Amino acid sequence: MKSFKMAMPKTLEGAVKVLGFDFEKRQLMAGGTDLLGCVKEHIAEPEVVVNLKGIPHLTDVVKTETGVEIGALVKLDDLANNKEIQQRWPALAQAIAQTATPQIRNVGTVGGNLCQRPRCWYYRDENYHCSKKGGSTCYALEGENEYHAIFETGLCQIVHPSNMAGPLIAYDALAEIQSPQGTRQVRLEKFFISPDMNIERENILKPNEILSKILIPNSSANKNSCYYETREKQSFDWALCGTSVSLKLNGKMIQEARVVLNAIAPRPIRRLDLEAALTGKKVSKRLFKKVADMAVQGATPLSKNSYKIELLKVVIERCLSEATEA
Amino acid sequence: MSKNADKVKITVGFEDHLKEISVKINDNDVLPYQPTDSFDEVGQDRDRLDAIAKVTGAARYTFDRKLDGMVYGRILRSPHPHAKVLSIDSTVAKKMPGVKAIIEFHEVFRTRAVRYVGEGVAAVAAETEAQAEAAIRALKVDYEVLPFAVTKEDAMAEGAPAVASPNSSNVIAPRAWGRSEKEQQAHLEDQKAETDEAFAEVKHVVSGNFSTQVQVHNALETHGVVCHWQGENLKIYASTQGTFSCRGQATSSRGPIKARNARVLSEYVGGGFGAKFGLRREGVAAAILAKKAKRPVHLMLNRREEQTDAGNRPDSYQELKLGLDSKGRIQVMRAHSWGTAGPGRSGAGARNSIIYNIPKIDKVEYNVRTNCGEARAMRAPGFPQGAFALESLLDMAADEVGIDPVELRKRNDSHPIRLAEYDMGAKMIGWRKNRNRNPGGGKGAIKRGLGCASNEWFAAGGRGAACLIRVNKNGHVEVRSGGQDIGTGLRTIMAQVAAEELGLGISDIETFIGDTNDPRCPGSGGSTTTPSLMPAVRIAAHRMAQELLTLVAEKLKWDIEKLTFKKGAVVRKDDKKLKKTVTFKQVCALIEGEVLEINEKRLANYGGFSSTNSGVQFADVEVDTQTGVVRVKRMVAVQDSGVILNTKTAESQVRGAIIQGVSYALFENRVMDRQKGHMLNADLENYKIAGALECPEIEVKLLNVFNGKNNTSSMGIGEPPIIATAGAIANAVANAIGVRVMSIPITPKKVLEALKNKGKRK
Known part of the structure; x- marks a missing residue:
């Protein structure tokens, strides 16, 4: 492991100033579980690690008039055990509960999970x-690719490792991004990118930007x-395939649908075509089978x-x- | 005196299968434990004496050692699967902060060849581990890069590059046992022709081609040492399965270390499954670095090194064919196998001809050299891979013949203990009731199935161990042996065996192990530490008891023949009351001088009841036929191991072996990249090992066998239980889904593909 300096900014504005313009030289740290692995394996050799732990309120889960705001440094385990989340957004709690190990969930954060590097x-x-x-x-193209992508393959065959990204996208979540110019919000589904947009990154963040809340x-x-x-x-494994759905039902009728697939492509993919195929239809095994066939x-x-497949x-x-059984 | 006059009758056997045999007991030895003996310590359920130390972190492992002035060693490893080291430039590294010594492996080990990714090339010792790591990365190595092959298929292909040397084939034919190559060829052809004849005559023939993967040991504590020179003498803290073999290596006049004397200390070992014998290259490197740096050197492998350069269980491809008569009795078997043990020429056999009676056999094992990390012995080397294939084929044979798989096994088995174990295990798992009568059929995605497999081992132990017992005048008892505990509970059972003779409890005894200044003990291999050492402990303790009783008998004019120790005091063997209560401590006070010492050696084995121990396992699995996920719900193991000295630690070995077996059957798999020759999953994330949720409910029945092989009648139990597990699980999966997965690990991918192919065949 190469030694590095640690920066402990007190504000998000301060943090983006420290970050600069090179992904490699200055790297963000939230829980640090992924960064530590990257550093030990010499995948990352930062000169400065920008530790976000000193910034207040990034660990808060706040109820607002319009919804709930989840700070980037909220620990996975805390969010999975949040009663509000469990009751109102159950798919999110389910996804987190299946993430990594209890030890990692006690340290790993929401922001870190969404921004972790591929496995x-x-x-x-x-x-x-x-x-x-x-x-x-x-190398995956000609090599050992049993755990790799089956969609959006070609340039880079990774699957995005976050499983909680799926339910968040299905719940229309927004990502708030801090940049030197201020903050902006983007739909989380637009936060993730495919390799053809930038093969070296998995999301839209620039080197001097921080995902601050969801x-x-x-x-x-x-x-x-x-x-x-x-x-x-x-116990402790990565998904072979994952799916998140949210269905607004009126009796047996599907009024609105969200379907997001993960672990099958370089980014979590929201499937509007499958959502359209479900909308306005009655819940049935046949319908689900049809949609599943369509999906692949x-x-x-x-x-x-x-x-x-x-x-x-x-x-x-x-x-x-x-x-539908819930 | 006639010869027979020396013989005594002892009872051997188990449960209601007991018999009397005549044995000549060695001078100086005691009678083997008898079914009529009553025990206070031996055979009891006892917590490990070091359990608290281990779970609280008080136990000091090699990794934990911190000596004054200690520096850290790191090894530079080849990124090429096949290369020659031309030169190493250490100009930059030498000047880096903290660097104390640098060694080049070609100078120490006299070879410039690198035969797999991860093979050591040079080593550095520096003040901190990070400095050592930085320094090895600053070494500039000039390699002549050579072509390579990392899979059996690639190594066996037409025009494949020579893996080891241009003069040697990649495929090593079986050893010729003194025959010329031509004679050997003729012999194999005869063997094949003879079995061909037999196959032509039998009623039923079944065959199948099976594959098993490379499994990596992955003991919790990695390999490594701390080396500390004191003048010409070397002190080595080692995570090892053989303290004395490390000492031998360090002091050998032919080895590179050449210490005048060496003391090896291994108080606690974080596990060993067969790969931790001797110092290995990392141990030798640490010793030499320590000499050069004039500082103690701590060198422990990291997890990647542990997986790429510290041994593994070879893979196998096995073509099996079985011929049976109309009653399901095996008449003939053909077993041709190919396996890779890395660049070496041996070790990749698939053992499968031991357990069942097979009159005619055509068995040929080929070793295929590959540019992969070297294999080393791993928990029952060769056996789990052989058993997976043969046990699978036996179930296929049972289907073909139309009889129950357990019945088929019994018809082909004559082991006196295992024959009883089949019935016990079948009853425990509910074989009749719970077996799936309609494999793959019925409603729902989840299918349940049961499977059976068996094991056999040769764990009677032998000579080479000794034990020192020292009793102080104040009543303190210490029991010493220089051997090591790789997790079986050696400390505890030594105390139990000694306590039994001295009429004490285990907490009254202090046990010392893992120090070559104490009496010798063989390495922990072949599941023999317990049966090799315990007889020495028992003789020493028995003689100590006699000496102590002599003191009291002489003083009080009692008849020593009638005396023994029980529950901390002198009692009469015939249970009659003594006139006076004399405690163990009071007896010790009679010791002349300060201390009484007895050092006793282990004697040769007797004929006994059975030289092999055995076991039968049953698996109960659920398979999700849509996701391909296999869950092992329950495992039943009936296992014997002579007289069980501590039911808790013995059972723990069976449980551990089953968990490792489940892991082998379903998850573990070394993945090699054919493009650049690296192991892709040299971590504990993608090298998948069964975790808590993968562990089935495990029911263990230990069969106590008075085998009479030695004075404690004990045998070893570390290895045998892993042999059967994968076979039993594979059979249970087939019973659940009605189609057989012919290779392990049985992953969702393979289950789904097998089910898909089954659909196509219909």
């Missing part, structure tokens, strides 16, 4: 100068929502991961069923 084993090995690290090759609107609170994922191991059309699996269909069907 692709080629990316994580310093000996592979892959395209995400500025190289010219994606806002979930009251209007999205919905008990008929669900997060469902499947993985090889039940256009998938572009790699040499070793076509099993994820069948798996994704199952996950979507189960997620929809569980959401």
Whole structure:
């Protein structure tokens, strides 16, 4: 591990000033669970680590008139145990409960989870100068890709590692971003980007910007929502496929739908086509199967991961069923 | 005196399978434990004496050692799977802050060849670990990069690059046992022809091709040492399975360390599954760095190094064929296997011809060299891979013959203990009631299935251990052996065996292990530490008791023949009351001088009841046929291991082996990249090991067997229980879903693909 300086800004405005214009040289730290791994594996060699812990109120969960604001440094475990979240936005609590390990959830934060770097084993090995690290090759394309993407493949085959991003997008969450010019809000689904926009990054943040909070609107609170994922191991593992849905029901009629897929592409993908196919329809197993079949059309699996297509269909069907049974 | 006059009759066997045999007991030895003996300590459920120290962090492992002036060693490792080290430039590294010593491996180990990614090239000692890490990264190595192969398939392909040396083939044919290559070829052909004839004559033939993955040991504490020179003598704290083999290596006149004397200390070891014998390169490097730096050196591997350069269980591809008669009795087997143990030439066999009676066998094991980390012995080396394949094929045979899989096993098994174990285990798991009669059928995505498999081991132990017992005048008792405890509870059972002879409780005894200044003990391999050491402990304790009783008998004019120790005092063997209560402490006060010492060696084994111990396991699984996820709900293990000295620690070994077996069956898998030859999951995130939620409910029945092999009748239990687990789980999965997954780990991907293929076949 290369030694680095630690900056402890007291304000967000101060923090963005320290950050500067180079992702590599100055890096943000929230819980630090991902950064530490990157530093130890020599994936990140920052000169300055900008620790956000000294900034007040980033750990707050605040109820406002329009919804709930979640500070970027709220610990995963605290959010999963928040009664308000559990009751009104259950899919979010479900997703967090399946994230990492109890130890990591006690340290890891909301902002850190959404901004963590990919887990692709080629990316994580310093000996592979892959395209995400500025190289010219994606080694996963010809290599060991059973856990990689089945959508938006080609340039870079990572899957975005955050599972809580899915439910947040399904709940129409906004991301608040601090930049030197001030703050702005973007829809979380627009926060994540695909490799063709910038292969070296997974979101829109510039080097001197910070994801400061997540806002979930009251209007999205919905008990008929669900997060469902499947993985090889039940204790500490990454999702093979995940789905988040939120269905506004009138009796058996679906009035409005959100469907977000994760662990299958370089970003969590909201599927408007599936939402349209559900809207105005009556809840039925047949409908869900139809939607699941529709979901995987256009998938572009790699040499070793076509099993994820069948798996994704199952996950979507189960997620929809569980959401309607709630 | 006639020869037979020396013989005594002892009872051997288990439960209602007891018999009398005549044995000539060695001079100086005591009779093996007998079913009629009553015990206060032996065979009881006892917490580990060091349990509190371990869970509170008070126990000091090698990793925890901090000596005055200590510096840290790090090893530079090759990023190339196959290369030659041309030169190493240390100009920059030498001048870096904190750097105290640098060594080049080609000078120490006399080879410039690098045969896998992660093989050591040089090492640095520096004031801090970070400084050492920075310095190795500043070493400039000039490599001649050579072509490589990291999978068996690549290494066996036409025109594959030579993995080890241009003069040696990548595929190593079985050893010739003195035959010429030509004779060996003819022998294998004869063997095949003979079995071909047998296959032609049998009623049923089943066959299958099975694969198993490379499994990495991943003990909690990684490999490593702290080396401290005191003049010409070397003190080594080591995380090791063999304190004395480390000492031997350090003092060998042919080795690179050449210490005048060495003392190896290993008070606590954070686990060892067969890879921690000897100092290995990291230990040698630390010793030499310490000499150069004139400072103690702490060198522990990190998790990546542990997975790439500290051994593994080889993989296997096994082509199996079985011929059976109409009653399901095996007549003939063919087992051809290919496995890789890394660049070496041996160690990749798949053992599967031990347990069942197989009259004719055509078994050929090929070792395939690859540019991957070297294999080392791992918990029952060769056996779990062989058992997974054969036990799977036995279930396929049972289907073919049309009989129950447990019945089929019993018809082909003659082990006196295991035959009883099948019935016990079947009853515990509810075999008749719970087995799936319609595999893959019925409603719902979740299917349940049961499976069975068995194991066998050779854990009677042998000579080479000794024990020193020292009793102070004040009644303090210490029991010493220089051996190591890799997790089996050695300290505790030593105390139990000694306490039994001295009529004390285990808390009255202080046990010392892990110091080569104490009496010798063999390395902990082959599940033999307990059966090798405990007989020495028992003789020493028995003789100590006799000496102490002599003191009291002489003083009080009692007949020593009638005396023994029980519950902290002298009593009569016939339970009659003594005139006077004399406590153990009062007896010790009679010791002339300050202390009484007895040092006793372990003697040779007797014939006994059975030289092998055995076990049977049953798995109860649920498979989600839509997601492919397998959950092992319950495992039943019936296991014997001679006389069980501590039911708690013995059971713990079975549980641990089952958990590791579940992990092997469903999750663990070393993933190699064929493009650049690196292990892609050399961490504990993507190298998946069963966690708390993966652990099934485990029911263990320990069968107490009075085997008479030694005075404690004990055997070892660390390895055998892992043999059966993957096979039992694979059979349970097949029973659940009606289709067989022919390779482990049985991942969701493989389950889904197997189900898909089954659909296609219909």
